[in-house]
Every structure is written in C-alpha cells, then in structure tokens.
Amino acid sequence: MFASVIVDIPSKSVNQVFDYRIPSGMEGLIRIGHRVLVPFGPRTIQGYVMSLNETTDFDPTRIKEIARTLDIEPVLTEEMITIAMYLADYYVDQYISVIETILPAALKANYKKVLRLADSHTAEAEQVLSSISGGAEAETKRLEPDALEALSPYLKSGDIQEETVITQHTKRKMALAVYSLKQADVDLSRAKKQQELYDVISAASDPIFVRDLVNDGFSNALINALHKKGLIAKVEAEMERDPYSDRVFTSDSPKVLNSEQQHAYGRITSAMDEHEAKTFLLHGITGSGKTEVYLQVIQKALDEGKTAIMLVPEIALTPQMVNRFKRRFGDDVAVLHSGLSHGEKYDEWRKIKEGRARVSVGARSSIFAPFENVGAIIVDEEHETTYKQSDRPMYHATEVAKFRSRYHNCPLILGTATPSLETFARSERGVYERLELTMRAGTKVLPEISIVDMSEEHRMGNTSIISGTLEAGIRERIEKGEQTVLLLNRRGYSNFQICQSCGYVPMCPNCDISLTYHKANQSLMCHYCGYESAVHRTCDNCQSDEVTFRGTGTEKVEEILRDMFDTEVVRMDNDTTRRKGMHEKLLDHFEQEEIPILLGTQMIAKGLDYPKVTLVGVLNADTMLNLPDFRANEKTYQLLTQVSGRAGRHELSGEVIFQTYNPTHYAIQLAKENDYRSFYDKEMAFRRLARYSPYYFHVLFTVSSEDIRKCLKATTHIHDTLVQEVSDQSIIVGPSPSPLERINRQYRFQIMLKYKREPELLKMLNTLDEHYHEAYRTEGISLRIDVDPLVIM
Structure with missing residues (x-):
C-alpha cells in the first residue's frame, strides 16, 4: 500500500x-x-x-x-x-x-536539530557531550563554535549523531488533577475539612483539577493528606482552554418573526428540506432582524442533526454575535477568530473536530471549521473586504463557503444591508435568490440623516472637526443620558508633522508615505511597515523650531471631545485594541458604564447593537472617496449606511449626521436617502463604462523589489507575456507604479488584467508564478498574483 x-x-x-x-x-x-x-x-x-x-x-x-x-x-x-x-x-x-x-x-510543525549519542557509543563521547550539554543530547543551533569543534571527531566516528526532532507548535494543556479511589470504610470524622474535600472529590464523575480545588478554598496540604492516606490518586489531565469559561450566558428564546422574516426563513428552510446548494442574498436594511433569521435557520439545522457555520467580518463584531449565539445554543457553539491564543483556537477547533460543538462563529478562517454534515452556512456583512485574505494564500471566504455549500448540498446565506455590486448583480440575474427585509424589526424606524457641509462651517469661523450641528446633538444626548457613536476612519493623533518654514514633512524611510504622529507615546509611526521614530521639535531639514502637526486622527479627536464635553470617551482603533480581549472590554465598558461617547475607526461601523445609542456622527465622510480605487464610491456608501444603522435600534429614535466637504456626491446623498437601488444603478453604469467588475474579472499582478530597475524589467516581461497569451477581448492596464509606490523598502509596480473568458489563464498564471518564485530566490524580485482582487492599493 x-x-x-x-x-x-x-x-x-x-x-x-x-x-x-x-x-x-x-x-x-x-x-x-x-x-x-x-x-x-x-x-x-x-x-x-x-x-x-x-x-x-x-x-x-x-x-x-x-x-x-x-x-x-x-x-x-x-x-x-x-x-x-x-x-x-x-x-x-x-x-x-x-x-x-x-x-x-x-x-x-516545529523543527530542531539535536546531537544525540548513537546506540553504540564510547564512554569518552558520552563524557564530552555531557560536559557540553549537561545531558545525553544538545540542540545544534545553541552550541558555540568551540563546542561544535570538540564534538566534531565523535560526529565523524558515528558515536554522536545529528537528528531532526519534530514537535507540534502548541500542545494540549495538561494540569494536575485528583480523583477518588472509592475506598470503603473511610473514617475522617476527626478531620472535618479532609472529609469535606473527600466528599467533593468522590462526588465528581471526572478528575478535578487541583487548581480548581485550591480556588474553592481547599489547601494543597489537605489534598496531599488525602493522597498520603491512599484515598485519592493524582493524574495529569487535559485542561481545555475555553475563552468564555468565566462567562455566564442567560438563555434566550426564539423571537416571533415578522412577515418578511418569515418569508425569508421559509425560502431558506425549503432549500434545506430539498438539500439544495442554493445561495441566498438576504438584503435587509440595518436593524431588520437578519440575525434572528440566521439563528432560527441554524436551529432547524441542529434539529435535523446537522451543523452550521456563521461568519462575521472582523473580531470587533464577534463579542455581541458570540453572546447571542451562546445564549441561544449554549455549549454547542465554538468560537474561532484571530483574537484567541493559538491554544484557545486549537481547543475550539478540537471541539468541532470531535463533535462536541455543532455551530461555529468566527471571522474569515472559521470557514474551514472541520464540520461534517453541514446544514447551513451564513456570511454576515457579505460585502466586507476582510473576507479576502491579503497575503498568500489570497482566498476569499465566500468562495470557500460556496464550495462547501455545493459539497454538503446546503444553503448559503449572504446577509447585508449593502451588498457588494457583484453579489447584487448575481441576484438580479437569478444566480442568487434575493430575499428583501425592508422594515426594521418591531416598531422601530430608520434614523433621520442630515449632511453638514464642512466648507460652510469653516466659512462661518468654525475650524473644529466637530460641526456646530454635531456638537449640539452630542450635548443633547449627554443631557438625556443617551449615547453617541462617532466614526473617524483614521487613527493616530495627527496625519503628519510639517515645518512651517520650509515645508518639510518627515517621511517613512522604508515607504513612500508620511509618518503619523501618535501623542500617547510621543512618536512618529508608519502604519504600513511599523517604522517608528521619536518626535523632533526642530526641523530635520532646516533646523527651524516652527514645526507643527496637521490633520486629525482618533487620538486627537478623543482629546478634543474630552475637553469640549468634559466627559469620558471610549476610543476603539488598532492602537487601543491591540492587546487580547480589548475589543470586548472596551465595548462592555461603553455599554455597562453608559459612557456617553464611543469614538472609533470602521471597526465600530457595523453589527454593534446598543439600546441607548441615538446619535451617530461621521466626522469625515470623504475619507474613502479619495482612495485611488475603483471601489472607493461603493466602500463609502457601504460604510456610511452601516454606521448609520447603529442609531435608534431599540425604543429610542435615532439621528445621524454626515460631515463632508463633498455634500453633493451621489455616494453620500444616496446613503442619506438609504437608496441602495439608485446607488447600484449609478455605480453599475460607471463600472460598465470603465470595464470593471462585475462586467469583467480581474487579476492584479504586483511586482516588488528593492531595485526599481528590476521592477520595470519584470513588469515589462509580464506585460509582454500577457499580450502574447490572452485574447484581444481582454484588457491589460499598466505596467504602472502602485498607488503606494514603495512599502518596506520595496518598490512596487502593478499590472491589471481585465477579462471575461480566458481558458488558458490558469496555466499562464502558474508559469509566471514559477518563474518569479525562482527569480525571488536569485534576484530578490517578488511577484504577487491576486485573483479577484478587492483592493488595488
């Protein structure tokens, strides 16, 4: 065999x-x-x-x-x-x-090379190795040159051999536990505390961890006393790493579905009954109760002895989603996302693999949850770009979800208030079945949205990032004891430092981008390669002391808000959520302590549901409009619509304020009107004219090297190959410098291939990949091939 x-x-x-x-x-x-x-x-x-x-x-x-x-x-x-x-x-x-x-x-796998004594070895070899390593083996890479020299004769003679030891990156967590030996006629009447401990251990069906007993007030001395008397035995037992072991989830029962929700549920469950690998677009406005439909679909899958996969776009959404799923399904839920340690993810993965969990909730990689007999797959906020992995392998979780849907003959539900144009176009053509939820669950209505022209604010003398309208709205909410969510999609204190004498701006030495000022640690940082330098109070170029900071990030706005309203502010961005568990801690702090203001980047724009949030402010609605990306308008519309949905989700009515320098832009105007259909029609006309997705498929080739001449040579070679291999119906754009021409000392040039049908494309891509895999080893030229790219930066 x-x-x-x-x-x-x-x-x-x-x-x-x-x-x-x-x-x-x-x-x-x-x-x-x-x-x-x-x-x-x-x-x-x-x-x-x-x-x-x-x-x-x-x-x-x-x-x-x-x-x-x-x-x-x-x-x-x-x-x-x-x-x-x-x-x-x-x-x-x-x-x-x-x-x-x-x-x-x-x-x-972890690999390490060790030197060990051969089965037949001399006493002299054993003595030399022991004197160097203190034992019968030594790790090769830890030995000094003189130690290797001393061992060399014994390696040549075969008395000592080099072996590769392979270990698993993370092992099961083991801890000391005890169990009762069930001795008859145990008399501990004169040692009441020992009797109490013995009764606890005897009542348990499985070994009890010593640390749990100590936490319950029993000392190690008591445990050792029972062990010496032969009443209990000690054993190493596996301790499962449960990230939610300290949490208590109250039970939650299914809600009554409204007519639209019931129709959607009926169509999806009909596909489940027919074992159809059908894809549904659940297009529901924010607050329309999509999650309740998900929960009831999953319950049906579980009732039929099947399993279910639930994807959310990022870990900021996971705490609330996990809470809802744990309350509904209890220990049947496993959680998989990047915020867990390797050990926690491993143990959650094993719960699924061993059949101890039947539902997974998590971000992109949880689409690979090792379930068998899957009954339903759900991708929430399907439009989010975080479902596409940005480094190799550059898979899209939705594509994997489609594959698994076909494999298990089960429905796939793509839920969102703002579908990607590609998804909505497929629903228009009948490739996906579209299910509409046009009203908010219960009696709740969409918030009122207004637009503030910041150019007009400046003409009236207000140079603050907070407009007069938004300031008044925040003050009103503070007085009422309600809460405000503010979005600014730019972290840091200031965008850049500038010398007012000569105009010099400190740039990242590794990337073609200015350094961002972070006041908390008094540093200038690059958000692309992580470079950091101290702030200089004099200009590095002309030594003038007239240096200042321009632009505004979340760190600075937090300071402005505290001064303006004399209140506490919760800030959520990559700086404040870097440590494990901080997403959940900050959101719990905001909700339970009723902090008046939550300020954050786009991680707060979707999925969050708090009853007292009645005002949402977007401090700069133009941030994404200015990106050199054909999806910039679409991303702006989606972000504004999603963040608007955080207001007025419960009994209190909501209000939303967009601050912008482009008040007439259709993406902003149609987000205000919550008119997805008009936005779709307008944006599709642009895509058709510019020959972009969904009218064409794309492949993005990005070449990078420390030598710009090698970049130019490689992109010319790739361009010439494409010209020879693809049909005349395909379009080749470039080569040209990437929007960010240099990152981490690597110059970057790119080519975009737009095509409708190229049968030999895969073969050509593999040929190019193999060629530049070798070129990277010999010349330091890297080729990144991104099939179906979502970002062209």
Whole structure:
C-alpha cells in the first residue's frame, strides 16, 4: 500500500504529491488526512496524506517508507483536502500553504536539530557531550563554535549523531488533577475539612483539577493528606482552554418573526428540506432582524442533526454575535477568530473536530471549521473586504463557503444591508435568490440623516472637526443620558508633522508615505511597515523650531471631545485594541458604564447593537472617496449606511449626521436617502463604462523589489507575456507604479488584467508564478498574483 503525501516545504519545486510506502505494521492505521513523518532527501519532515493507493507509477523498490504517524485521527477531512487542492489551483498557490491555512496554527510543525549519542557509543563521547550539554543530547543551533569543534571527531566516528526532532507548535494543556479511589470504610470524622474535600472529590464523575480545588478554598496540604492516606490518586489531565469559561450566558428564546422574516426563513428552510446548494442574498436594511433569521435557520439545522457555520467580518463584531449565539445554543457553539491564543483556537477547533460543538462563529478562517454534515452556512456583512485574505494564500471566504455549500448540498446565506455590486448583480440575474427585509424589526424606524457641509462651517469661523450641528446633538444626548457613536476612519493623533518654514514633512524611510504622529507615546509611526521614530521639535531639514502637526486622527479627536464635553470617551482603533480581549472590554465598558461617547475607526461601523445609542456622527465622510480605487464610491456608501444603522435600534429614535466637504456626491446623498437601488444603478453604469467588475474579472499582478530597475524589467516581461497569451477581448492596464509606490523598502509596480473568458489563464498564471518564485530566490524580485482582487492599493 502506498500513500501520496504533500510535504511541509513551501516551495514551487516540490508543490506536488510524493509517493511513500506504508510499512506493513501501519497498514489500516494510516488514513487520508493523517499527518505523517517522512524522509525527504537527507532529513525527516512532516507531511499530509492526500490519498491511499494499491499501486504506484514509480519503481516500488526505490520508494521510501513513512517513518510514523503523528495522530490517532486524521486532522484533515476528505472535504478539506478537496478544498485545499481547489484553492491552491484557483488562487495560484502552493498546496502546503493552503493546508496550513486550513488547519489551526497549533498543528504547524516545529523543527530542531539535536546531537544525540548513537546506540553504540564510547564512554569518552558520552563524557564530552555531557560536559557540553549537561545531558545525553544538545540542540545544534545553541552550541558555540568551540563546542561544535570538540564534538566534531565523535560526529565523524558515528558515536554522536545529528537528528531532526519534530514537535507540534502548541500542545494540549495538561494540569494536575485528583480523583477518588472509592475506598470503603473511610473514617475522617476527626478531620472535618479532609472529609469535606473527600466528599467533593468522590462526588465528581471526572478528575478535578487541583487548581480548581485550591480556588474553592481547599489547601494543597489537605489534598496531599488525602493522597498520603491512599484515598485519592493524582493524574495529569487535559485542561481545555475555553475563552468564555468565566462567562455566564442567560438563555434566550426564539423571537416571533415578522412577515418578511418569515418569508425569508421559509425560502431558506425549503432549500434545506430539498438539500439544495442554493445561495441566498438576504438584503435587509440595518436593524431588520437578519440575525434572528440566521439563528432560527441554524436551529432547524441542529434539529435535523446537522451543523452550521456563521461568519462575521472582523473580531470587533464577534463579542455581541458570540453572546447571542451562546445564549441561544449554549455549549454547542465554538468560537474561532484571530483574537484567541493559538491554544484557545486549537481547543475550539478540537471541539468541532470531535463533535462536541455543532455551530461555529468566527471571522474569515472559521470557514474551514472541520464540520461534517453541514446544514447551513451564513456570511454576515457579505460585502466586507476582510473576507479576502491579503497575503498568500489570497482566498476569499465566500468562495470557500460556496464550495462547501455545493459539497454538503446546503444553503448559503449572504446577509447585508449593502451588498457588494457583484453579489447584487448575481441576484438580479437569478444566480442568487434575493430575499428583501425592508422594515426594521418591531416598531422601530430608520434614523433621520442630515449632511453638514464642512466648507460652510469653516466659512462661518468654525475650524473644529466637530460641526456646530454635531456638537449640539452630542450635548443633547449627554443631557438625556443617551449615547453617541462617532466614526473617524483614521487613527493616530495627527496625519503628519510639517515645518512651517520650509515645508518639510518627515517621511517613512522604508515607504513612500508620511509618518503619523501618535501623542500617547510621543512618536512618529508608519502604519504600513511599523517604522517608528521619536518626535523632533526642530526641523530635520532646516533646523527651524516652527514645526507643527496637521490633520486629525482618533487620538486627537478623543482629546478634543474630552475637553469640549468634559466627559469620558471610549476610543476603539488598532492602537487601543491591540492587546487580547480589548475589543470586548472596551465595548462592555461603553455599554455597562453608559459612557456617553464611543469614538472609533470602521471597526465600530457595523453589527454593534446598543439600546441607548441615538446619535451617530461621521466626522469625515470623504475619507474613502479619495482612495485611488475603483471601489472607493461603493466602500463609502457601504460604510456610511452601516454606521448609520447603529442609531435608534431599540425604543429610542435615532439621528445621524454626515460631515463632508463633498455634500453633493451621489455616494453620500444616496446613503442619506438609504437608496441602495439608485446607488447600484449609478455605480453599475460607471463600472460598465470603465470595464470593471462585475462586467469583467480581474487579476492584479504586483511586482516588488528593492531595485526599481528590476521592477520595470519584470513588469515589462509580464506585460509582454500577457499580450502574447490572452485574447484581444481582454484588457491589460499598466505596467504602472502602485498607488503606494514603495512599502518596506520595496518598490512596487502593478499590472491589471481585465477579462471575461480566458481558458488558458490558469496555466499562464502558474508559469509566471514559477518563474518569479525562482527569480525571488536569485534576484530578490517578488511577484504577487491576486485573483479577484478587492483592493488595488
């Protein structure tokens, strides 16, 4: 029996399966999806079994044997193997890279080389190794040159051998526990505390962790006393890392659906009954009760013995969504997102793999939750660009969701108030079935929206970032004990530092972008490569002391708000949410302490639902309009509509204020009117004229190198290849410098391919990828191929 294995080497030259013989003692034990250790050249590495075969196309006598398996149960299902192969081919990537994306990081292999005594070794070799390492082995990379020199003769003689040790990145967490030996005639009447402890341990069906007993008031001395008397035994037991172990969730019962919700629920569950792999666009205005439809669809799946996957676009939304799902489904819910530690994600993943959880809630990567028999897949806020991974493999979670929907013959629900143009266009053509929710749940109505022209404010003498209208609105909410949400999609204190004498602006030495001033740590920072430098009070160019700061970020606005309203402000941006759990802590602080103002970047624009939020202010509605991206208008409309939906979601009525220097722009005007259909029609006319998605598919080629001449040469080569290989119906744009021409010392040039049908495209993309994979190794030229890009920066 032979196994086809993909080895753990991220290289194009080995991006294929290799056949290995299964040792006679392992036949029947090794299955598809198992992690195995295999010899590869002079070393032993981890691999994944892709298939099992009775025969091989190669000379059986030259095929090496699998060394051993690393798991009792396979870590990859056959479905996940199929997905890995599909994604690697579609997005032009390596199989091992996709497999490691699918699996939790905890399963990634750690390799280290050690020197160990051979089975037959001299006493002298043992003495020398022991004197250097203090034991029978030494890690090679930790040895000093003179130590290696001393061991060299014994390596040559074979007394000491070098071996590769492979360990898992994160292991199961073990802790000391105790259990009762169920002794008869136990008399502890003269030791009441020991009797109390013994009764607690005896009543438990499983071992109890010592740390839990200590937390309950029992000392280690008491535990040791029972152990010495032979009444209890000690054991190492697994302690599951549950990120919500300290939380109590009150039960929540299903709500009565209104007529629109009931219609949507009926159409989706009909597809479930028919086992149809149908995609639904649940197009519901903000506050229309999409989440309740999700919950009831999932309940039906669970009632039928199936599982369900729920995606949210980012971890800022996860706390409230997890709360709703835990209240409805309890321990059936597993949570998977980047805010968890490797260990927590590993344990949540194992809950799913072992069938102890039937619902997953999480961000992009949770689409790979290892469920079997999936009954429903839901992608909330489907328009969000965060569902597309920005580094390799550059998959889109919705594409994976479609694949899994077809695999399990179950419905896929794409929910949003502001569909991407591509999704809405497919619903117009009948590729997706559109379900409309046009009214807010209950008696609630959409908030009133007004636009403030900031140019007019400045002409009237108000140079603050807070307009008179917005200031009055905030003061009114503070007086009423209500809350305000303010959006500014720019973190930091000021956009840049400038010398008023010579005009010099400090730039990032690695990127073509000005440094952003952060007052909290008195530094200038680059938000692209992380470069940081101290603030200089004199100009680096002319030594003038007339340096000042221009522009406004969330840090500065927080300071302005505290001074203006003499009140506490909760600020949410990448700076304040960097530490684990801060998203949830800040939002809990805002809600439970009834802080008057929540200020944040776009992470606060969607999904949040607080009863006392009655005012939403967008401090600069133009931020995304100015991006050099054909989706800029669409992103602006979506962001404004989403953040508007945070106001007046419960009994209190809501108000929204957009501050802008472009009050007549159609994206802003139609967001004010909440008129998606008019925006769609207008934007589609532009897309048709400019020949952009959804009328064309796109591939974005980005070449980067520290040498600009190499960039120009490579992009010319790619352009010439495209001209020769694609049809005349396709459009090639570029080569041209990227909007951000240099990031992290790398010059960047790009080419955009627009096409409708190119049967040989995949073959050509793989040829280019292989060529520049080698060019990166020899010349430092990197090619990034982004299939279906969402960002062209």
